[in-house]
Amino acid sequence: MxxxxxxxxxxxxxxxxxxxxxxxxxxxxxxxxxxxxxxxxxxxxxxxxxxxxxxxxxxxxxxxxxxxxxxxxxxxxxxxxxxxxxxxxxxxxxxxxxxxxxxxxxxxxxLQGTLQNIAAGIMLLVLRPFRIGEEIEVGAISGLVEEIGLFATRLRTAEGVFLLAPNSTLWNQPVRNYTRNGMRRNDIVVTVADAGVVVDAENRLLAVAAADARVRKKPAPTAFVSELGEGAIKITLRYWTSAGDFVSTKAELTEKVVSHFRKPEGAEQ
CATH class of the missing domain: 1.10.287.1260 (Helix Hairpins)
Known part of the structure; x- marks a missing residue:
């Protein structure tokens, strides 16, 4: 063709x-x-x-x-x-x-688990149950908050260990924020064997608390009998301090109380 x-x-x-x-x-x-x-x-x-x-x-x-x-x-x-x-x-x-x-x-x-962490991260950032620099405890997780991300939150434990916690874990459990309210309460308990020294022991405990400038005047520290046992009476010193001074005040006041109650007429902690 x-x-x-x-x-x-x-x-x-x-x-x-x-x-x-x-x-x-x-x-x-x-x-x-x-x-x-x-x-x-x-x-x-x-x-x-x-x-x-x-x-x-x-x-x-x-x-x-x-x-x-x-x-x-x-x-x-x-x-x-x-x-x-x-x-x-x-x-x-x-x-x-x-x-x-x-x-x-x-x-x-x-990515269902990852999206849960993102949703929890958004809720944490919006509702703010804790902020950077605050000390928290959530279940078995505790430490100082260093960073709040969309997937996880970075903390530093009391031992200085790096801890990365998924946001969904922090959101689904009750949060204890030890810093948010600004003040924390502590109890120091001593034991005496004689009811006749109870008043003297309470006065000593109050004197120890009053001598420390970190102890808040309002609410004022109190000392009271907290438990009665066979041959033993427990007396509690209850005081308030700022959240930042809580650990140091607790350690130093406990040591001062021990020193005061080493005398024979007193009692041991």
Whole structure:
């Protein structure tokens, strides 16, 4: 079969015409996509800065949560721009959104424990049961809070050990915050064998507490009989001090009480 030059030329010409139409059409789409990407990137940065700036003006709002929400807003804008760019090339955005939703669901199921930590971290940052620099105890976890992250909280134990606790563990249990209220109470108990020295023992304990400037005057320290036993009477010295002085005051006052009650007419702790 002989090739007709006229038909061949017409077919080639038709092919070039179609390529030209496609080139013009997709070049416009490409230019539009580039413009969308540039503008979207700028808008995403502007939204991130606006959210961060607005949240920083809220008194007491945590810096970590501010950065997280600002980053989320930025990526939300970028995802929206990405969907619009794909739409420029004729891709069905409905199917893209459905695919993103399905992928998000799959990732959420795979990272369920991690997402629990993130949700707990957000709640900890919003409700603030503890802050950086405070001493806490949550179940078997205790120490000084050094950093509150979205996934975990870093603490330093009393022994100076590094401790990284998952946020979900800290959120799902009662929190003991030894620093938050500013004051802490302590009891020092001594035992005497003779009821005749009870008043003298109480006066000695109160004198020890009054001599220490770290002991609060309000509420005033008290000394009282806390337990009666066979041949033994327990007397308790109860006092308040600032949370920061609690450990040192407890140790030094205990030592002073022991020194006072080493005398034969007194009693031992």
């Amino acid at each position: 002989e090739l007709d030059p006229a038909n061949a030329y017409a077919a080639i010409q038709n092919g070039f015409d179609q390529l030209y139409v496609l080139g013009v059409s997709y070049s416009l789409s490409f230019i539009g996509a580039v413009v969308l990407l540039v503008v979207g990137y700028m808008v995403a940065g502007l939204v991130e800065r606006s959210v961060a700036g607005g949240l920083k003006h809220i008194h007491g709002f945590d810096l970590t949560l501010t950065r997280f929400l600002a980053a989320v807003s930025r990526y939300a804008v970028l995802i929206f721009v990405g969907v619009m760019v794909l739409g420029q090339f004729g891709v069905q955005t409905a199917s893209i959104i459905a695919a993103i939703g399905a992928a998000g669901l799959a990732i959420g199921l795979a």
